[in-house]
Amino acid sequence: MLGPIEIEVIRNALTAAAAEMDVTVWRTSRSTIVRELLDYSTAVFDAEGNNLAQSARIPSHLNSMSHFLRELLDRYVDPATWGPEDVVISNDPYCGGQHLPDICAFKPVFHEGRRIAFVGTLCHHIDVGGLVAGSYAAKAIEIFQEGLRIPPLKLIENGVRNEGVWAMIRQNIRKPDLLLGDLQSQIASLEVGAAALRRLATRYGAAGMIEAGRRILDMSEQAMRAAIGRMPDGTYEFTDWLDDDGIDLDKPIRLHVSLTIRGDSISVDLSGCSPQVQGPTNATLASSNAAVMFAVMCACDEPFAANAGCYRPVTTIAPEGLVVNARHPAPVVHRIAVTHRLLNAMFGALHQAVPDRIPAAYYGNSYVCTFQTVGEDQKREVLVEIEIGGTGAHPSKDGVNALSAGMHNNSNIPIEMIEAQAPLTITRYGLLPGSGGAGERRGGLGLLREWRVDSPRCFFTANMDRFVHAPYGLAGGGPASVGRLVLARDGAESPLPPKSDNVPLQQGDRVRLETSGGGGFGDTAKRDAAARARDRALGYVAG
């Protein structure tokens, strides 16, 4: 029987193992998306696939690997034949994954002949084939167009590479050296994690490791239940909307949450969400669960160790065939949009339970756009930008202007870096006055960014939302502004569709994006005079 001190030391050691795995990916990966956008996660699981410790910077990855691994163990890989030198990979959303660019790799860890744990690594890969470079096609209508689907399989078996699989992947993707390099680094990080766990197991034994894992999960579950128990019982409903799926324009997608708190558990019924859509704005359960869990953990009043124990008091009900639990072969690459809006809806429901804790809606959207410039000499440069907006006002303070919020977390690219590398000029970049929702607490401001094309030709791709349905205010606070995407050509301005593939642009064209701020909180009449004066002095409000 381990004491509380050993448990905490083991818990820290598991977190440190995930951190070492993380450093390994960072140190050894090839593509910029992994190392600069830090779009990867590493985790340690118990012998049944429950997440014990994780190193994640992106909320959409939370819980998702554990979900994937449990699906693999339940349906796709016989645990009895999964040996210590076997690495299983998959990216298939219909086997427990989120979307095709995210390839997960898992490996079991054995000690004294017993499986004591799993280690896993998730990387967002730069390209997995499909309709468009980067595998982010806005107009895909089935998953087959989104790239190579890797079913759960042993990429390495008994320590030997399955060369046929490597060759198969190589043949089907645009940047094989980068993808396979990043995959190598995932495998290297699994070994680093496994070694750390074996080191730990020599001190505590297989039985000790298993007992520690169980107790670590129980402790987090207990802390989570205590936190939920402090929330008032009741059923709370909320609806928010995605503008459309990019195919059926003007057909909004409903995200409806009915959240019931009873005692120390929460059930989240998503049955009221729209049916799945034609375009890639769909999610599988791995994605939707991540948004549900993230929302509940944000609403708790005490920080605690995030692991699979936290998931136990929370049940998600999501019938298949809905936008939050899409049925094969729906396209899903833009699942982040669904999770952003689902998080908005979850917060709207949780606000009714714990009104002093939950902010109004953040911009709720990854403003992804790509410029592919083509020079006189046919030289191509690709710029992928992910813009953000303002955060929602909180009951106790104003929202923050221009801060990565909600399901994603990314930085901007320096203007000087862009201009030094591609024939593009950023002609304006600033906060957007008036874009935050009004209220006793004002929502944070969105952004304005404008690009000018300096090459003879350029192709523009976008995948954005919140152009019709604004981020909501709460408790009487006003909504934030909606986004705008404008093409300025030869002195005239015209709107650009926010979900579009390969729009041809010419030299001198300017593309201007205005992003949403965050919603306001509370009655505007109650906003104090000093805060109003400051808003006017700093030009945070329009006019």
Place this chain on the structure above:
Amino acid sequence: MSDRPVRIAVDIGGTFTDLQVLDARDGSVRAWKTPTTPEDPSIGLLRGVAEAAQRFGFALADVGLLLHGTTIATNAVLERKLARGVLLTTAGFEDVLEITRHVRRELYKVDPDPFPCLIERDRRLGVPERMRADGTAELPLDEAALPGLLARLDALGAEAVAVCLLHSYVNPAHEQRLKALLAAARPLLPVSLSSEISPEIREYERSSTTVLNALLMPVVKAYLDRLEGKLGEGGFAPLVFLVQSNGGVCSLRQAAEQPARLLLSGPSGGALAAGRIAQLLARPNLVAVDMGGTSYDVSVVQGGRVSVVTQGEIDRLPVRLPMVEMRTIGAGGGSIASVDHGGRLTVGPRSAGSRPGPVAYGRGGTEPTVTDANLALGRLDPDYFLGGMMKLDMPATRAAIADKVGAPLGLAVEPAAQGMLTVVNANLGAAVRLSLFEKGLDPRDFSLLSFGGAGGLHAIDVAAEMGIREVIFPREPGTLSAYGILYSDLVQDIARSRVMPALPASLPAIVALVAELRAEADAGLARDGVPPERREISIAADMRYHGQAFELLVPWPEATELAPLLARFHAMHRQRFSYADEAEAVELVTLRAIATGRLPKPEAAEHAPEARPALKGSRRVFEDGAWRDVPVWDREALPPEDRITGPAIVEEPFATHWIGRGWTAMLGPAGALIARSDA
């Protein structure tokens, strides 16, 4: 550079001003401590010098060199005691400073605070102009806008002006012209140009650095003026140098113009000391850990060199200037232990700080801390804390541990306190392991150098945890920074960003830039009075594969041919990131000159032990599950031939060291106590 025999290093901290005095006439190195005078730190500094002169028997006129570490710039930023500033920037980009890089630090926090922004929106003024990335002007500087800008500056009551224009790192002409125009119109107004303080690509980081610099200029200048005003009194007229973030010192002139270079100088002293000790003890690989009340700082000496990075931050504000590389975690003597609703024991990062401090201090602290755990287990002596200057409250300490940790976990006081130490030591070990691991280094190849007020009680346990077999406790661990400063050199960093392919076609431009950098570096050293034979200039380049968004700093000693530079880049990339691709396009982003003015290094004599028994006695310590009598040694009286076998305690006035079971300690060179694992 001065033929007067005494050199003094001063490190001004929040509570104490630490001095180290080296007298070249007998090689003695001696430490002195005096209370810091926060309202004007130069008062405490001069008082400390006068006290040391009297105590150690030198004349003020004997002091040739004063090496001054100061937190004046750091504190001014943390306390926001800064000038009222205005930012002039390219019109259309006034919000870059406020937008920052916009990644959040805390994933689950739903009421985030914005990143600090030192100049608010109404004080950021757009200037009509635009440079391109190639250094050509797309829009010339519109000088007709100047009268309007001046009127705004006056109306805003500007006390300092930061100027950061897009692409000024390539072509500073617009910034320079603005400065000339401002100087002509408002000659007394301090102006800082981004192209002077940090001419590097990435507009937000450069703006942040320039703003910090501008807002500090009046503050630091006022301090240096006060200090200079006092020089000459009583014949005290040394050359004065200030410690910078990069592990070197700079002249008063440079510090007044570029005070942002002082911002992250705190770790410099410790890192300099680590470098010095690595040399004296012939231990080229050291991991140096500095444990104080609230934080644990880890830095790495590899192959005898302290690692330096090109950017740091203060209070979440980036400072794009070279600084000593350091990993900091929130764990120190004041870290608080608590048990959550799930029954989980955590230690830190919450800290009791120095007010109220640990329960043991009797200043109103009620939550048990790491220091309290050390006291409860007998590792600290309640009657000999800070050399007996402060009595510790044992009953209150035991009661707090019993109440806040023991009861919720169902443990007696001793196992609860032991548990607190076990948890914190595991955290410290993880920080050390990661610092090495991310560089691809193995802890077993390193010795642990332990200093800071709280370090000595934890170092052996941390080392054991990591598989490190040797721990070095330097002399006077509480004033080690000042000791490091004593052996510093003048270091000036000059940089120029220019994104260029690393191809022969770029070589003429690169060579011209290097020549410019060398000339500037040489002139800088000359201006600070460094004779030619003591000047050293080395060149390095920030490089990356095309498409990467960060660079590796690659030394380029010859700085004439690309082939060796490229070879070194590929090799470094392979070591750090496990692969290299010689077919891939490589870019240069920034060229750097590191100009060093070597200061003479007088030899220090070895210390003689105090003439009193080294073995002071013993006390009851809870160790390995039971209360036992453990010997207590007096560090200052320890002769070189004595062997200390763990478990044992070694005390000195400002620090206590724990030598664990299975370890043996002896004195080594430079008075360092070296403990080795018997295993």
